Amino acid sequence: MIPKEPFKGVLGRTYQESSPWWPEPKRTSENNPNVIIILFDDMGFSHLGCYGSTIETPNIDRLAAGGLRYNNFHTTDLCSPTRACLMTGRDHHTVGMRSISNINTGFPNTQGNITPHAATIAEMLREEGYATFCVGKWHLAQTQDTSTAGPFDQWPVQRGFDRYYGFLDGETDQFYPSLTYDNHPVDPPFGPEEGYHLTEDLVDHSMEFIRDLKSLRPDRPYFLYLAFGATHAPHQAPTEFINKYRGRFDAGWDVIREQWYKRQLDMGIIPEGTELAPRNPGVKPWSLTAISIPTIMWSDRDRKCRWAQARSGYVSPGWIKKGSSPSWLMEWNAGPWKCLPYCAVAAPA
C-alpha cells in the first residue's frame, strides 16, 4: 500500500549516506474480532423464531441463544436510508440519503448516494487493517450509475469494501438474479433446475471471501456485511420451503399476529403492557377477504395464504442448507480471534 505519511528515512547524495524507511503496518490484535453483519430486508420484528415467530429459523435461534437479542433497533422504513444509517452511523438526511437511491431531487439530503464526507464502516475498518467484504444487496448507488458503464465511485468496492458479490439495485429475481462481482456483471453460477437460489449463493460467496483471506492470512480480521435479498419482493423461495408451510397461515393474519404478539410477551421480547398495533391502513380484517370458490382461479384469500407461505419459506434456505449449525461462521475463526456475528433485521427496509 502507498504510505500516506511523508518519508521518514534519509535521502543522501549516495546510497551509503541514505537510509530506507517503511511505514509501520497496521497491526491487528486479539482486540480486533471478526465482525459480521447479516441484514434481512422487509422482515417483521416478530418474523424470526427467537423473536416470537412460528417460522422456523433454528440456526438464527441458536446464535441468539448464545448471545444477546436487541429489541430497540429502529429502521427508516425504507431500504437505502436504513442502509445508509447502518453504514455510516449517521442520520440518513445528513449523509444525503433521505429516500431510496433511485431518487435524486437535486437537494443535498436526497442525492441517492452517501456523501463522500461520511465514512462507511468498511472505510474505517479497512484503515485499521481489516479485510472488508460486501455480499448481497447494495442499493446505495444512484440507479442510473449501476449499469456496466458506471460511474463506479459509489459501488461497494469504492466505498471501503475489498470484495463484492451481489446485486446493486433494490431487488432482484432470486432464481435469475442480476449479479455484480467486484465491479463487473456476472451470470449466476447455475440455474434453479440445478437447485440455485440467491440466498444460498450469497452464503457460498461469503465463505469464499473469508476462505480466500484466512487460508493465507489467518492473522487478519475481516468485516463481512451480508445483506440478503430475503425477504424483500419478489418473494421467491424453493418449492420445498414453501410447501413445508402449507396450511400454517390459513387462520389468517389477525389470528397469526395475535399468536406472535403473545409469544413475544411470553418471551419478554416486548414488555408487559405492550399493546398490539392496529392493522396498517388499507389492510382488511381477514374475515373480509374473499373465500375460495373451487372451480375458479385462486381467490384473494388463497393468494394471500400462498404469499405468507412463500415469505416464510424465503427466510430459511441459506441457513438450513448450510448445515444444522452455523459452522461456516465459526469455521474460519483461525487463531485467537473471536467472531462476533451480528444479525440485524431491517423491518421494513
Next chain:
Amino acid sequence: MSIGKDSLSPVTGDYRAPFPFSGTIHRVEVTFLPFQSPSDEKKEARDRYHTEMARQ
C-alpha cells in the same frame, strides 16, 4: 432492459430462461419520444417516483 434474452424468472415453464435468441443481433435502435409538454414530463417523473416507491 433485456435484449435477445429473458433475464428474469420465466412466466411459463414452457421455456427455460434466459432462452437466448439463437441468431445474431446486428443492431439495436432505441428511440425516446420527446415529451409533448412540461406537464407530461412532470407526470412521468411523478409516476416513476410512485412506481419506485411501490417496489420498496
